[in-house]
Amino acid sequence: MSNLIQTGDNADITKERRNATFDIHDMSLFLYGSEEILKRRKEMLAFVKSKPEFNDPIPTEFMNREQRVDNGARKIVAMTDNTDEIDAGDFFGEGMYFQGLIMGRDLHPMSLHYVMFLPTIQGQSDDEQLDEWLPLTISRSFVGTYAQTELGHGTNLSKLETTATYDPKAGEFVLHSPSITAAKWWPGGLGKSANVAIVVANLYTQGECKGPHPFFVQLRDYDTHEPLKGITVGDIGPKLGFNTSDNGFLLFNNFRIPRRNMLMRYAKVLPDGTYIKPQHAKLAFGTMVFVRSIMIKDQSTQLAAAACIAKRYSAIRRQGEIKQGAGEVQILDYQTQQLRIFPVMARAFCFMFAAYEIRDLYMKVTEQLGEGNTELLPEIHALTSGLKSVVSYEVALGIEQCRMACGGHGYSQASAFPEIYAYAVAGCTYEGENIVMLLQVARFLMKAAEEVMNGKAKLADICAYLAKRGANKSRLRTADEYRGDVIIEDLEHVARNQVFRAYDSLKRKEKEMPSEEAWNKTAIELCKASRWHVRLYLAKNFLHKISTAKGAIREPLENLARLYAFDIITSSHGEFLRGGFMSEAQLDELKGGFYTLLERLRRNAVAIVDSWDFDDKELHSILGKRDGNVYSSLLDWAQQSQLNRTQVLPTFNKYLGPMMKEGRSKL
Ligand SMILES: CC/C=C/C/C=C\C/C=C\C/C=C\C/C=C\C/C=C\CCC(=O)SCCNC(=O)CCNC(=O)[C@H](O)C(C)(C)COP(=O)(O)OP(=O)(O)OC[C@H]1O[C@@H](n2cnc3c(N)ncnc32)[C@H](O)[C@@H]1OP(=O)(O)O
Numbered sequence: 300m301s302n303l304i305q306t307g308d309n310a311d312i313t314k315e316r317r318n319a320t321f322d323i324h325d326m327s328l329f330l331y332g333s334e335e336i337l338k339r340r341k342e343m344l345a346f347v348k349s350k351p352e353f354n355d356p357i358p359t360e361f362m363n364r365e366q367r368v369d370n371g372a373r374k375i376v377a378m379t380d381n382t383d384e385i386d387a388g389d390f391f392g393e394g395m396y397f398q399g400l401i402m403g404r405d406l407h408p409m410s411l412h413y414v415m416f417l418p419t420i421q422g423q424s425d426d427e428q429l430d431e432w433l434p435l436t437i438s439r440s441f442v443g444t445y446a447q448t449e450l451g452h453g454t455n456l457s458k459l460e461t462t463a464t465y466d467p468k469a470g471e472f473v474l475h476s477p478s479i480t481a482a483k484w485w486p487g488g489l490g491k492s493a494n495v496a497i498v499v500a501n502l503y504t505q506g507e508c509k510g511p512h513p514f515f516v517q518l519r520d521y522d523t524h525e526p527l528k529g530i531t532v533g534d535i536g537p538k539l540g541f542n543t544s545d546n547g548f549l550l551f552n553n554f555r556i557p558r559r560n561m562l563m564r565y566a567k568v569l570p571d572g573t574y575i576k577p578q579h580a581k582l583a584f585g586t587m588v589f590v591r592s593i594m595i596k597d598q599s600t601q602l603a604a605a606a607c608i609a610k611r612y613s614a615i616r617r618q619g620e621i622k623q624g625a626g627e628v629q630i631l632d633y634q635t636q637q638l639r640i641f642p643v644m645a646r647a648f649c650f651m652f653a654a655y656e657i658r659d660l661y662m663k664v665t666e667q668l669g670e671g672n673t674e675l676l677p678e679i680h681a682l683t684s685g686l687k688s689v690v691s692y693e694v695a696l697g698i699e700q701c702r703m704a705c706g707g708h709g710y711s712q713a714s715a716f717p718e719i720y721a722y723a724v725a726g727c728t729y730e731g732e733n734i735v736m737l738l739q740v741a742r743f744l745m746k747a748a749e750e751v752m753n754g755k756a757k758l759a760d761i762c763a764y765l766a767k768r769g770a771n772k773s774r775l776r777t778a779d780e781y782r783g784d785v786i787i788e789d790l791e792h793v794a795r796n797q798v799f800r801a802y803d804s805l806k807r808k809e810k811e812m813p814s815e816e817a818w819n820k821t822a823i824e825l826c827k828a829s830r831w832h833v834r835l836y837l838a839k840n841f842l843h844k845i846s847t848a849k850g851a852i853r854e855p856l857e858n859l860a861r862l863y864a865f866d867i868i869t870s871s872h873g874e875f876l877r878g879g880f881m882s883e884a885q886l887d888e889l890k891g892g893f894y895t896l897l898e899r900l901r902r903n904a905v906a907i908v909d910s911w912d913f914d915d916k917e918l919h920s921i922l923g924k925r926d927g928n929v930y931s932s933l934l935d936w937a938q939q940s941q942l943n944r945t946q947v948l949p950t951f952n953k954y955l956g957p958m959m960k961e962g963r964s965k966l
């Protein structure tokens with residue numbers, strides 16, 4: 300703990316750190332997994348701080364869009380000039396941390412090159428293509444992006460309008476955008492930075508449409524960077540966030556590429572146009588599954604950053620009195636403030652532990668795919684889709700809650716909340732709109748429910764609870780005893796009930812109308828089932844993970860995990876009261892337990908967020924500064940505003956001055 304306390308720190312934040320009941324190093328170790336990882340974080344941080352080229356000339360929030368794009372391009376080149384400093388193969392760990400330290404929370408001109416273009420080349424090319432494209436991708440000989448979404452269609456991939464029609468005579472594909480709505484729209488870096496792209500287009504060969512497939516396409520001249528003939532490309536304009544990235548549009552006018560530019564690891568088109576189908580119809584969507592899996596870690600980090608800022612600020616902010624005359628209190632002492640922030644912190648831990656599980660599962664699936672085994676594909680698709688949806692939604696709400704908990708200063712860009720929110724909330728939309736992805740989970744759950752009903756029940760592990768009988772009354776007696784398996788049983792009960800309620804409703808409707816219509820008319824219940832399924836997964840994983848903690852960190856971790864579960868139950872208590880599963884008295888007991896957990900977590904509030912090991916450089920927030928000296932830093936920060944460069948703005952002489960003069964002259 301002492302390593303975070305330095306002379307000159309704010310007295311309140313120092314007191315918080317002195318009062319903590321555990322050593323933050325031990326908690327960081329538990330969170331990140333090993334001493335080696337913590338050591339590498341320190342080394343990478345020291346390296347980044349030692350390099351002036353990674354600094355921003357002025358805080359990015361004071362830059363206009365052109366300056367941000369320029370600064371982003373400059374820094375990403377500097378960053379990737381230095382990838383020898385990290386294990387670049389460790390994308391999930393070192394890659395994401397290194398990038399966050401240098402690039403901050405804005406995508407940059409090469410985000411898609413690393414996050415989707417490179418993984419697609421790795422995952423979808425055959426060996427010969429890999430030999431050709433991978434070295435060029437890694438050596439940054441071109442800048443790539445992933446161009447799938449169109450103006451008119453993003454979610455419904457089968458209706459993408461861009462066509463890739465095979466011409467066997469020329470041995471070429473002809474890429475074409477038959478309408479305005481066929482324009483590729485959104486791909487990161489496409490507008491001005493990328494000169495190549497993985498383009499997802501509907502493949503036509505021998506007169507038949509074979510569905511969306513990925514193609515390697517050069518868009519711009521490698522020397523002049525001018526768009527090639529037949530290509531129309533540009534930037535789509537400013538967005539809520541991601542403004543360092545030139546998300547773009549792209550239209551093809553009968554643009555020809557060689558046959559071998561179709562990525563042919565799975566599906567293939569032979570020279571005569573014969574189509575060889577992949578072993579699993581959705582293998583071409585593998586990069587989306589990969590990004591959904593890494594999003595969980597990225598999103599939980601953003602949520603933890605928000606909670607860290609809110610907690611540190613709440614520790615130094617004094618406002619109002621609890622006991623009259625006793626002096627103003629730290630706002631962290633208000634129960635309502637704790638309610639706003641502590642559950643957010645609990646969620647960040649929960650999501651991070653899930654992120655590790657997903658990373659491991661993803662690695663297992665990749666290994667299996669290498670051996671031609673696609674067995675786990677539906678499971679990982681459902682799990683990543685569900686987690687991506689639930690996590691990104693909860694993260695967006697949590698960040699906003701933290702912002703509001705910081706009063707007026709939370710609204711300033713000095714807090715970093717606007718930046719964190721704008722960055723994270725995009726995750727609700729990209730890589731599959733959240734509701735649509737929940738409906739994918741529902742497909743998986745409905746199949747599992749069908750198997751249970753048919754007595755087959757050879758279910759994936761994550762669905763095993765659907766086949767359990769389960770008690771019809773909660774075993775909850777006292778809040779203090781409400782832990783581990785008892786909590787899980789109750790969440791299982793509610794999730795199972797919701798899945799079967801949706802299933803029954805779907806089956807009833809299917810008797811009255813076509814199945815697609817029945818599906819649409821059950822969609823709200825289906826999404827609810829998916830959310831409960833994912834919440835159950837998250838809670839199970841969280842409770843299991845903290846049961847492995849040892850020593851002084853165990854108690855605060857248990858408090859966090861139980862707070863997470865109590866929060867879910869108390870905020871959707873109707874589901875637990877249904878059919879008398881819980882009584883009003885049990886719920887009151889749980890509510891009391893929830894308040895007790897807030898009290899128990901109060902003492903360690905700051906130490907818990909300190910354990911996330913955010914450096915000020917990474918947090919990029921005046922309110923969340925480690926030393927707690929917020930007010931003087933806010934004044935320094937404000938002085939950098941462009942408007943403060945001169946005492947008198949042109950607006951005075953142009954508009955306000957004449958107006959006031961006229962006002963005075965009329966008196
Ligand atoms: C040097 C170091 C550098 C470092 C950098 C480091 C770090 C980076 C840091 C942080 C990164 C973090 C975050 C990322 C940041 C930014 C990301 C930026 C941009 C995002 C880019 C995009 O958004 S790309 C576009 C994404 N688009 C989508 O996701 C479209 C969504 N739609 C779909 O996925 C599908 O169309 C669908 C799933 C909605 C439906 O598919 P379809 O209509 O084809 O199918 P059906 O519904 O008919 O279903 C048929 C069956 O197939 C199953 N299915 C569907 N998809 C899959 C799949 N992917 N895998 C397996 N199975 C699948 C479906 O469930 C059906 O199954 P049944 O059994 O029920 O029949």
Ligand SMILES: Cc1cc2nc3c(=O)[nH]c(=O)nc-3n(C[C@H](O)[C@H](O)[C@H](O)COP(=O)(O)OP(=O)(O)OC[C@H]3O[C@@H](n4cnc5c(N)ncnc54)[C@H](O)[C@@H]3O)c2cc1C
Pocket residue numbers: 411445446447448451452453454455484485486487541546725728729730731732733734735738
């Ligand atoms: C910041 C950002 C970066 C992006 N980067 C890229 C990129 O690099 N490359 C790329 O190709 N794309 C990119 N995208 C596009 C992104 O992947 C899509 O926007 C996303 O997949 C959602 O698709 P959509 O826009 O077509 O939404 P829509 O599908 O039009 O969604 C609109 C509404 O319709 C609902 N809806 C749609 N279909 C159904 C259904 N079947 N059932 C029920 N409801 C439905 C949705 O739930 C939603 O409420 C990016 C988007 C953003 C915001």
